[in-house]
Amino acid sequence: MIHAIRARIKQGHRTTRYPDEPMTLPERFRGYPRLDAGACQDGCTKCAEACPFGAISCKPSLSLDMGKCLFCTNCIEACPKGAITFTNDGRLAANTRDGLVVGPDTERVLARALDNKMLSLFGRSMKFREVSAGGCNACEADTNVLSTIGWDLGRFGISFVASPRHADGLWVTGPVSGNMLEALRLTYEAIPAPKLVVACGACAINGGPYIGSPDVCDGVDWTLPVDLYIPGCPPHPLTILDGLLRLLGRIPEK
Amino acid sequence: MTSTMRTFRNGSALPLGDVPVLETESFLKAILDATVHGWRVSSYFGLPRGGGLRIYCLMSSDSRGSLGMAAADVAGNAFPSIAEFCPQIQMFEREVAEQFGVVFEDSPWPKPVRFERRLTDRTAAGCRTGRPSDVGVMEYYQVKGHEVHEVAVGPVHAGIIEPGHFRFQCYGEQVLHLEISLGYQHRGVERLVLGGPHPASLHQMETVAGDTTIGHGLAYAMVIEALSGTMAPARAHALRGVALELERLANHTGDLGAIAGDVGYLPTASFCGRIRGDFLNMTAELCGSRFGRGMVVPGGVGFDCGPELAETLLKKSAAARTDLANAVELLWETPSVMARLENTGPLTAEAARELGLVGPAARACGVNMDVRRDHTFGIYSMAQIPVATASTGDVHARTLVRWLEAEKSLYFIDEQLRHLPGGACMGKSNGLAGEHIAVALTEGWRGEVCHVAVTDDAGRFARYKVVDPSFHNWPGLAMALRGQQISDFPLCNKSFNLSYCGFDL
Known part of the structure; x- marks a missing residue:
């Protein structure tokens, strides 16, 4: 017992300071994209061709869909002019699918809070039932990590529960495999209304690396109404935390 | 033979x-x-x-x-x-x-594996409008008798984990038989890479099992390199080794914490939950992704590690080593933890060999095997890692082997980061040879990852076979549960911690 107490003192308090202090992410982390359409040469579509998942389009002007993007480096390497870079900004979540599309002059919009009625219900207590529907265990792992002491999601009144009957919302990871579609829908139905749906990760948003596979459904929003889209493959835990706190009105909108 | x-x-x-x-x-x-x-x-x-x-x-x-x-x-x-x-x-x-x-x-067990369509079925029918899935619909093995009862769990489980279906045949608390029925995570990986390599193939290989991104990504890179006669440079081999061991460390640390959590010992559970993140963050320092996405590419590595970064990683690994040792030592000296780990879910070496188990699950039974030593690849032919085994085959042995392996991985990483070879990170690559077959084995953190590629006369994939270690090891979990209390299932399951999507492909 004395050893456990000593260990407790030694290990210290290491919970992330976010949102009270700014995010600190590794230097090589690839976050919010910055596009410089002015650098594009006429008719050049090299970046769009280099993206295996169709996240980039060059017409009418350069744009990048964070919902399809895996934040790999293919487009950066393909562009001879350096028109695409990824900043260190990990605040990526959006309320709508269109809100994930970034153009050169797109106004930066962060996820907005729910309306007042929903906030009065969920703002201080939000329980999610997670369903992995073809997820590769990366989104699942980085969602799970939020409940550890490093992130301590419980301090915001948010937790993940074992039964959909106890839940206020559905947390979806994975591209929605055909073999999980029915279980996903039944879980959603079992959650009492009103309820929220979060699509966590590129797969749940639009199929991720499996977009177009005949065995998956390319994401969840065609069958269930999604309230929060969290891009990334997988999203960084800070990206998830930021989106969630903004949705629940826990970070003041500036 | x-x-x-x-x-x-x-x-x-x-x-x-x-x-x-x-x-x-x-x-x-x-x-x-x-x-x-x-x-x-x-x-x-x-x-x-x-x-x-x-x-x-x-x-x-x-x-x-x-x-x-x-x-x-x-x-x-x-x-x-x-x-x-x-x-x-x-x-x-x-x-x-x-x-x-x-x-x-005369198959004794002619049942579906993952409820997938024929591999030769190339129709593009999307499953949004397609047939309803028949996943999980089959005759389950049943035990009949007075007071025998059946417990069905899943596909959706209580925690944040992947889906699968478990059927227990129980007599009171005692499990007579466990049948595991999977397939819910099937995404069609092997079908998608046919005709490839496609630009998306590497990303699909990295997500065969997302917690084994380096293990599978490396096997894929080795297959491509073998087919194209590409030599990855020495510096790339060393960095691949560092990434593979960081992946092992993150997962083993997470498992050590989760096992502690499942026996209700929260100090180690809490500490390891955080320390696992330290290892993931080290991988993110290397390549920007906590799961190592983009680190291994055919021909070499996608990201170099300069002296400054190496120094940062060395410092972080030293700190993580101290924290991890401190957290894990508590397990061995706490009698209530040991009482729950010892003699729970035991498997004999003979059973492990017969079932063809791999990785820490096999080594915990005393089966001395490790792809890094037995079928050396890349850096491991120059820098050997001692193989850690245990003899009892129970949850305690699977816990102990993870800790011993984590220790050895830490030494390996330190040695590599201190002596990174100079030179380039990428080798020149060529087209793939036609009508060839290539084989790559790596030792992922769960055990042997096996990729086999067959090319057609134009050098495109005519067949790509992936075997995740979980494919070998799920039957091991089912066997370990025999005669155990059903309440020990979560603990046994955690001590194997197998992949659903790696099995379902």
Whole structure:
């Protein structure tokens, strides 16, 4: 017992300071994209061709869909002019699918809070039932990590529960495999209304690396109404935390 | 055995014609003979050929460091099953049956594996409008009798984990039999890479099992390098080793914490939950992704590690080592933890060998095998990692092996980061050789990851077979539960911590 107490003192308090202090992410982390359409040469579509998942389009002007993007480096390497870079900004979540599309002059919009009625219900207590529907265990792992002491999601009144009957919302990871579609829908139905749906990760948003596979459904929003889209493959835990706190009105909108 | 199979080394490619095509009987006899002499079935798959099907068997001898391969043609639609005499092949036979419609005669367990469509079915029918899935619909093994009852769990489980279905046959608290039915995570990986390599293929390989991004990404890179005659430079090999061991450390640390959590010992559970993140963050320092996405690419590595970064990583690994040792030591000195770990979910070495278990699950039973030593690849042919084993085969042994492996990985990482070879990170790559077959094994944190690629005459994938260690090890979990209390299932399950998507592909 004395050893456990000593260990407790030694290990210290290491919970992330976010949102009270700014995010600190590794230097090589690839976050919010910055596009410089002015650098594009006429008719050049090299970046769009280099993206295996169709996240980039060059017409009418350069744009990048964070919902399809895996934040790999293919487009950066393909562009001879350096028109695409990824900043260190990990605040990526959006309320709508269109809100994930970034153009050169797109106004930066962060996820907005729910309306007042929903906030009065969920703002201080939000329980999610997670369903992995073809997820590769990366989104699942980085969602799970939020409940550890490093992130301590419980301090915001948010937790993940074992039964959909106890839940206020559905947390979806994975591209929605055909073999999980029915279980996903039944879980959603079992959650009492009103309820929220979060699509966590590129797969749940639009199929991720499996977009177009005949065995998956390319994401969840065609069958269930999604309230929060969290891009990334997988999203960084800070990206998830930021989106969630903004949705629940826990970070003041500036 | 070696007289009938073509033998070769890990990470090599050979002309497809070099693989001997045997008569059915001598093919099956060769497999059975080889298993008697300690060879394991690493892969067993079908390749459609001119309207028919040819079955390939890849075997590995850990003591000889050698791989062997032979093939046989399926006459008509039926092929003899040898699962009764060679239990480790039963899942492979069921997989071939499901993917190609072959009937395995006298199979003791002719059931679906992952409820997938035929691999030859290339129709583009999206499943948004397609047929309703029949996943999980089959005859389950049942025990009948007074007071015998059945417990069904899943596909959706209580925690944030992947889906799968478990059926327990219980007598009171005692589990008589556990049947595991998977397939819910099936995304069609093997079908998607056909005709490739495509630009998306690497990303799909990295997400076969997202927690084994480096393990699978590396096997894929090795297959491409073997087929194209590409040499990855020494610096890339060293960095791949660092990334693979960081992946092992993150997952082993997470498992050590989760095992502590499942026996209600929260100090270690809490500390390890955070320390796991330290290792993931080290991987993110290397390549920007906590899971190592984009780190390993065919030909080398996607990100270099300069002296400053190496110094940062060394500091972080030293700090993580101190924290981890401090957190894990608490387990061994807490009697209430040991009482829950010891003698729970035991497996014998004999059972592990018969079932063909791999990785820490096999080593915990005393089976001394490790791809890093037995079928060396990349940096491991220069820098050996000692193999950690235990003897009792129970949850305690699986916990202990993880800790011993984590310690050794930490030393390995330190050594590599201090002595990174100079030079480039990428080798020159060429086109893939046509009509060749390439094999790559790596030691992922769960055990042997096996990729086999067969190219057509134009150098495109005619078949790509992935075997995640979980494919071998799920039956081990089912066996470990026999005679145990059903309340120990979460603990046993955690001590194996197998992949659903890696199995479902």
